[in-house]
Amino acid sequence: MLSREEFIRNSLELNLFFQRIMKEHLFFIETALPAAESDYIAEADGLKRGFEQLLAETVSYTERTNISEEAFRSDEFVTPYTLQAEKTSSRLTGASLDMDITRKKLDLFSISEYTLSQHCLERDIFSLNTRSLSLLDEVIAFQRRLISLALQCEIFIALYVELLEHVTREAVYYRESLRALQNRRLAQRSFCAELNFWNNIMGEHAQFIDGLLDPTEKSLKANARMLAENFEMLRERCRETGRRQMLQRSLEATERIRNFKRNAAIGLLECEIRSIILPLLADHVLREANHFLRLLEGI
Numbered sequence: 001m002l003s004r005e006e007f008i009r010n011s012l013e014l015n016l017f018f019q020r021i022m023k024e025h026l027f028f029i030e031t032a033l034p035a036a037e038s039d040y041i042a043e044a045d046g047l048k049r050g051f052e053q054l055l056a057e058t059v060s061y062t063e064r065t066n067i068s069e070e071a072f073r074s075d076e077f078v079t080p081y082t083l084q085a086e087k088t089s090s091r092l093t094g095a096s097l098d099m100d101i102t103r104k105k106l107d108l109f110s111i112s113e114y115t116l117s118q119h120c121l122e123r124d125i126f127s128l129n130t131r132s133l134s135l136l137d138e139v140i141a142f143q144r145r146l147i148s149l150a151l152q153c154e155i156f157i158a159l160y161v162e163l164l165e166h167v168t169r170e171a172v173y174y175r176e177s178l179r180a181l182q183n184r185r186l187a188q189r190s191f192c193a194e195l196n197f198w199n200n201i202m203g204e205h206a207q208f209i210d211g212l213l214d215p216t217e218k219s220l221k222a223n224a225r226m227l228a229e230n231f232e233m234l235r236e237r238c239r240e241t242g243r244r245q246m247l248q249r250s251l252e253a254t255e256r257i258r259n260f261k262r263n264a265a266i267g268l269l270e271c272e273i274r275s276i277i278l279p280l281l282a283d284h285v286l287r288e289a290n291h292f293l294r295l296l297e298g299i
């Protein structure tokens with residue numbers, strides 16, 4: 001049973017990370033659909049705005065004191081590249097992004113709009129979580145609909161089906177964590193289930209990057225493939241590898257892919273890499289690596 005303070009801290013940290021991740025998935029979907037799919041574009045845009053509102057609310061509740069030092073330092077909520085990546089990605093695609101939320105987060109939550117008692121905060125966050133859960137249900141259903149339409153060749157979307165499945169798995173993971181928090185506990189996942197989930201996510205990122213780089217970017221592509229193989233091996237061997245060794249290897253592999261993604265984000269922003277990767281996608285997967293690193297350090 002989580003205490004009131006633990007409930008508040010865990011909810012804020014989870015939402016600060018995942019609400020942004022969710023709205024970016026919708027941004028990627030919105031910008032990957034052709035003009036013929038204007039109804040789905042509008043639907044993705046509406047869901048994205050819904051998560052932006054929830055994220056703005058989460059930020060308004062967040063003070064320096066009610067999230068952990070580790071989360072604060074992890075660069076999983078925003079990185080030094082997020083705002084620039086948003087500006088560029090929004091300008092290049094014409095799709096909107098609420099960048100004020102990012103600016104506020106860069107202020108390190110110094111301006112809290114609410115000074116609430118812990119009791120009121122707990123009540124407000126419970127309501128925020130409930131609303132996040134119902135929007136998540138809609139997002140998951142929407143993404144699954146797109147997957148099945150894409151599989152039946154009823155729509156064209158410039159995203160791999162595997163990528164749509166990947167973002168949906170992240171949404172389901174977030175939903176499980178939120179549901180547990182609403183019952184005042186943490187999601188129960190075995191050591192290998194947790195590690196395999198994130199090692200698989202990291203490996204798929206490497207595969208997506210490989211597939212979205214220009215064929216001429218040979219050395220970056222080779223690097224991405226090597227990273228992908230490394231994560232695949234980790235996933236296959238979790239059950240037969242000792243806990244400490246598994247943690248250490250996952251940590252090393254994730255640090256490597258984090259550095260690779262950081263360089264990719266910088267290279268894309270500086271227009272030095274040929275690809276069909278939006279800078280915001282590079283920053284997005286960088287934040288997911290930072291999140292996994294904090295998780296690994298906390299196990």
Ligand SMILES: [Fe+2]
Pocket residue numbers: 021025167170284288
């Ligand atoms: Fe994601």
Ligand SMILES: [Fe+2]
Pocket residue numbers: 166170201205285288
């Ligand atoms: Fe991801």
